[in-house]
Amino acid sequence: MLRFLGKRLLQIIPILILVSIFIFLFVHMIPGDPARLVAGEDATIEDVELVRKELGLDKPIVEQYVTYMKNLVTGDLGKSLKTGREVSYEIGERFMPTFWLTVWSMSWAVVAGLIIGVVSATKRNKWQDYLGMFGAVSGLSLPSFWLGLMLIQLFAVTLGWLPSGGMDSWKSYILPAFTLGTGVAAVVARFTRSSLMDVLKEDYIRTGRSKGLNERRITWGHGLRNAMIPVVTMTGLQFGFLLGGSVVIESVFSWPGLGKLLIDSVAYRDYPVIQAEMLIFALEFIIINLVVDLLYGILNPQIRYE
């Protein structure tokens, strides 16, 4: 187990190096001249060239890559072309807001999704199932952009209970976490339902029933535990996606997160910020994958780590 963990952690290094090379190449392949975008709309050619020199973009690409990697090894992510601040500062400012929003959204979404999924599976083709799946399909289909604005209209404008945006108190989390979690809850509910329904058909469930276990024990103890593997995989993926920040949620709720930073950086060709963010996303997914793999073992001790 420990050996497995150590091996997996060591694997992260070559993966990240490979990823960084790809990111660097892709980012520099996007059409568009960052010097011109940084210099601004009514800049003269002199300004543009000045900016290019100032940013080191006049150097050959190989040299730029070597500088980038050298700095990366020492933990220096460079400075944002747009604001001139350290990239670590720009990302640091926005990482925790995105992280906490993700945690809260996932928490309620997983709990709600599991409950809806289990009830739908056990009450298959009864009204609870129809209602649950109707809710799940609605949750998936509602554009979060629309849902967010509607929630703002109701809870902020009309009722005045919650703030319409920003990140000033715990109240600020409620609307964005609800909006962001809706889709996830729906996906979790659907996965749980179908997976649990398959499991409940298995022989060992029938055995359990025939030896007189009560339905609740069967569903939650034996059924759900075995049905969790695909749900955990999918939840891990969703967690990773949400950690990347959601442009829509961040725009609607003026949330200072990573999603909008990335979009702004791409529009601005802010190479250092794009590269750093992509690298962090890659790292997040690697870690989440690792955690998901470890969870498999807890759910099903037959799975062995090598």
Next chain:
Amino acid sequence: MKKTYGWLSAFVLVLLLVLAGCSDSGTKEGAGEKESDGKKATKEGNDLVIAVADNFTTMDPHDTNDTLSGSAQRTMMEGLVGFDKDMNVIPLLAEEYEANDEATEFTFKLREDVKFHDGTDFNAEAVKANFDRLADPESGLKRHSLFALIEKTEVVSDYEVKFTLSEPFGAMINTFAHPAALLHSPKSLEESGDDVAKHPVGTGPFKFVEWKPSEGLKIEKNEDYWKKGYPKVDAITFKPVSENGSRIAMLQTGEADFIYPVPTEQVEGVNGKNGIEVESEKSIVVRYMAMNTLKEPYNDVKVRQALNYAINKDAFIKVVMNGEGEKLDSVIAPDVQFYSQQELYEFDLEKAKGLLKDAGVKEGMKAKLWGGNSSSTVKAMEFLQQQLAAVGIEVEVVPMEAGTLSDKIWSVQNADDAELELYYGGWSPSTGDADWGIRPLLGGADAFPPKSYNVSYYDNDEANKLISAGLETADEDKRAEAYADVQKLLWDDAPWVFLSADNTLAGKKNYLKGVYLLPDGSLSVSEAEIE
């Protein structure tokens, strides 16, 4: 027990649905009930919140090229001269100024009662420190080029400073009023260097408190402000709120006292309700469609005029700008200095068709129209496409993302290689002077991309001469004459289809006075007051 889960899940679902359902009716109620209620909104406290559309990029005016950051800087810092509500140059930290006839020497007499926020005296040395920084080509500052022609800055006496230019530049006073010419405390410049971008120290009505790029900027009242009785509010927080609907919601809930911009399509929904007023102000942003005059058939003035006649400008403003604009009747907008009104190309399909026929343009001619990819730009391009179809020109609309635009248009090295045929764009001359409204866009070969923005590739000796004449003197009358002539010439020669001048829209609670947008799209809050 089984029942419990059923009910629990049903409850969660019902909650979900009720939320989604209710919120819809919530909007209708909110808007319906309070229809033009004429209510006076009230406000506790003396702090303002202003919601803006984007993050600020820097607090160093010398290194700023976005209007929004400039607006924030102007609350804390001031220049020698500034702009009033109509883009006229007014004295600020300078009491008076004079220029020699050749427009090469500019002398300013400074106010003697001003201190920077850090206690440093404002004097000629302070002015020199700032302009030496701006004029230094090694500084790497984005606004260096505006001041590159300052050859030297001399301290004449404690409160008198003289600038000598390397060449005549009649528009220099407007450049001194440009938001890039705001002054840092010399002490702060010396101690922090380029870090002044993170904590600006100026002489303005407000002092810097805190700035987090993603969360906003906080400023507080400068108790020792030189203009007695100002500012009238204690503190202002600027918050970046990029989504239009959310910005409006903040104004409705009272979380914001002032928002801008207000999207044109939402004006009707909020104006006059909940104590909200939407103010529409004229701006100096012009909209046009440039035609590449090096390419056939746009090298023929008849074709260019025909296109001008073929577009219904009233409809353009109504459809594309939701009525928030004025017909453009020169190459520059009315609030730009030395503007002179021209006679409109009235919408006339027959005349347009006749001119095209004279020019030998056949029915079904193909054209490519390039522009940005924002929804409003695409809408405008599609409108132009429809209108030109009526005179038999088949236009293909090609929206491009900023980086692609930069490659395909602004970085083209050789004029003959330019693929561009038609380009829809806009321009706001940030100095408020005719020169910056004309020269970068139509100022002959010197302004061709990649040097500048002349995408019409328009190069007319007569026009070039007049543009230069406007710069060779500081004599206002002579400048006005040159610019009147060049505007007439450009209008008749029509390198653009002249479309509109934008209005800017801001929303505010009706207890708020003294916050307004200037025609260059920047925000003025120094006279802000809560009633």
